C-alpha cells in the first residue's frame with residue numbers, strides 16, 4: 001500500500017499527544033504519514049492480551065468515553081439516559097480495588113455526574129478541561145475569541161436547517177446530526193472560515209456528527225488521559241475505549257496499551273475495535289468476570 005495512511009501505533013508513549021495533531025487550518029485530525037496502517041482487530045479475538053495484562057497487574061486503569069461508547073448516540077444528546085444495568089456495572093467496576101475507572105468525555109462534568117450518578121467513578125469533562133481537581137483556566141483573549149466565534153456561529157450557522165449550537169461554557173459545539181449532507185457541508189465551510197483566523201486561540205475537534213470549538217488551553221483527551229495515569233502507580237496498564245475522532249489523541253497517547261474503538265475504522269489508531277456500545281457492555285461484563293478469576 002503506497003498511499004498516504006495514518007500512523008498506527010508509534011512505539012513509545014507520546015509525552016504531548018496533542019502536539020502531534022494537525023491544526024491546519026484548525027481541525028485537529030489523525031496524523032498522516034506514508035507508513036501503511038494495520039487495521040484494528042476485534043477485541044474478543046485479542047482477549048489473551050487483556051487477560052494477561054489484567055491478571056498480572058495489581059491495578060489497571062479503565063478509561064471510557066461516554067456518548068457512542070457507554071451509551072448509544074442519540075439525535076438529541078440531552079435525551080441520553082444511562083440504563084440501570086450499565087450504572088450498576090460501572091458502580092461495581094469503579095469500586096473494584098483492582099481497577100481505576102474514569103469517564104473521559106466532551107460533555108460537561110456536571111452533566112456526566114447527573115446522567116451517570118456513580119459516586120466512585122472519576123469524571124473528566126470537556127475534553128480534559130474539567131476534572132475533580134483543577135479546571136482549565138482560559139486566558140482573557142481565549143474567552144474573548146471563543147465568545148466572538150460562538151456569536152458568529154449563532155448568527156451564521158444556527159439558522160441552517162437541522163444545525164444546533166450548544167453552549168458548553170468553556171467551549172461550544174456545532175451539532176449537525178439533524179442536517180442534510182449539503183447543509184452540514186456548508187456549515188463546516190462556514191465554521192472553518194470563521195475559526196481559521198482565530199487559530200492562535202481556538203481549535204476544532206471533530207466528533208460524531210459534531211464539531212467542538214475549544215480554546216487551545218483545553219488539552220484534549222490524549223493529554224487528559226496521560227494526566228490521569230500520571231497519578232497512578234508507574235507502569236499501571238490502561239484500557240481506553242472511545243468511538244470518534246476526539247478519542248484518537250488518547251489512542252495515540254496510549255499506543256502501548258489496550259485501546260479500543262467502538263465501530264470499525266481502518267484509519268483508527270486504536271489497537272482493537274468492538275462493534276457497538278452493546279459490545280462495550282459485554283466487554284465490561286467479561287472484564288468483571290476476569291477480575292474475579294485473577
Ligand SMILES: [Mg+2]
Nearest residue numbers: 065067068243
Ligand atoms: Mg463518543
